[in-house]
Amino acid sequence: MIEDKQTPTTPLSELGEFGLIDLLTKSFTSQQSSTLKSIGDDGAVIDFGQKKCVVSTDLLIEGIHFDLSYVPLKHLGYKSVMVNLSDIYAMNAIATQVTVSIAVSNRFPLEALQELYEGIQLACSIYKVDLVGGDTTSSTRGLIISITALGEAPLEDIVYRNGAKENDLLVVSGDLGSAYMGLQVLEREKAVFQINPNAQPDIQMYQYLIEKQLKPEARKDIVKLLKDLNVKPTAMIDISDGLSSEILHLCKQSNVGCRLIEDKIPLDPQLISTCEEFNIDSTTVALSGGEDYELLFTIAQSDYDKIKGNPNLTVIGYMTEASQGVQLITRANEAIPIIARGWNALHNS
Numbered sequence: 001m002i003e004d005k006q007t008p009t010t011p012l013s014e015l016g017e018f019g020l021i022d023l024l025t026k027s028f029t030s031q032q033s034s035t036l037k038s039i040g041d042d043g044a045v046i047d048f049g050q051k052k053c054v055v056s057t058d059l060l061i062e063g064i065h066f067d068l069s070y071v072p073l074k075h076l077g078y079k080s081v082m083v084n085l086s087d088i089y090a091m092n093a094i095a096t097q098v099t100v101s102i103a104v105s106n107r108f109p110l111e112a113l114q115e116l117y118e119g120i121q122l123a124c125s126i127y128k129v130d131l132v133g134g135d136t137t138s139s140t141r142g143l144i145i146s147i148t149a150l151g152e153a154p155l156e157d158i159v160y161r162n163g164a165k166e167n168d169l170l171v172v173s174g175d176l177g178s179a180y181m182g183l184q185v186l187e188r189e190k191a192v193f194q195i196n197p198n199a200q201p202d203i204q205m206y207q208y209l210i211e212k213q214l215k216p217e218a219r220k221d222i223v224k225l226l227k228d229l230n231v232k233p234t235a236m237i238d239i240s241d242g243l244s245s246e247i248l249h250l251c252k253q254s255n256v257g258c259r260l261i262e263d264k265i266p267l268d269p270q271l272i273s274t275c276e277e278f279n280i281d282s283t284t285v286a287l288s289g290g291e292d293y294e295l296l297f298t299i300a301q302s303d304y305d306k307i308k309g310n311p312n313l314t315v316i317g318y319m320t321e322a323s324q325g326v327q328l329i330t331r332a333n334e335a336i337p338i339i340a341r342g343w344n345a346l347h348n349s
Helices: 012-025 073-089 110-127 178-195 204-214 220-228 243-254 269-278 282-288 301-307
Strands: 035-037 044-047 052-061 094-104 130-138 143-153 169-173 235-238 256-261 295-299 313-321 326-329 335-337
Touching: 052 073, 073 094, 073 110, 073 143, 073 220, 073 235, 094 110, 094 220, 110 130, 169 301, 178 204, 178 269, 178 282, 204 269, 235 243, 243 256, 243 282, 243 295, 243 326, 269 282, 295 301, 301 313
Parallel strands: 094 130, 256 326
Antiparallel strands: 035 044, 044 052, 052 143, 094 143, 169 295, 169 313, 235 295, 256 313, 326 335
């Protein structure tokens, strides 16, 4: 009998990043008593005694996560660290160390890598984390950066994604969507340059948006602020893939629904004017843009008085019974189901 080798295959894009992770890791069980939290949150939690160790890792690949035609290498080094520290802060922990591994093609001279590491060093210096190891190897195409971040916190301080309760308030730090619009501006200027290499980009009026894209800041300050206010979130996540995706993660893992109030979503004035220029809906950008690296969390209603009026925090909705679904309450007071339209790391890859 001739064996049929045409085995049906499944495109990774059908699963999405989190579907793939769930499928590949569903049969893994923790075998060490020191593993308090494994896969499924912003970071893993390991018991090393009095304080617990929080671990997170991210991979950045040229052509998928960054474009060196407009991303300076020093900014890329800085941002690469921020992406990882943000996950540690999303566990309500303090980042302490990072390891950095790179794969690099022969088109990069020594000076280019020194520039990359200048950005990494600056991030480590500002955020008071130590570079404690890593690896370097060659790449057949472009630059690949892999960073692992470690942090620490007492067990009672750590916040997971699965603790949100019905009637909790949904809170976000900073403003949303600006990083995405910064990317749109950079992509537009790149397209103009490709048509006319003599054209000089005029990006002064978009400075805030571009900085949010090229040099984001992880919200270490929010962890300290919440501690000073004596507020412990019931659930927390960082906004890397877009507000809609992150809300759905919180709701799924906490088994609750949500009402997100459109009118409460914090938007920078520069974002609003640039969305009008690009003829893009600002709410859509805030919901789906990603790379904001703000913290999204829930708090008990009894903690509202502690945070109200704080310029760093905005209450944007509240949690409901799971049966009520996850919905956006529009400015016209209509309820629209929220679906994940944020970044999918495996789409068309």
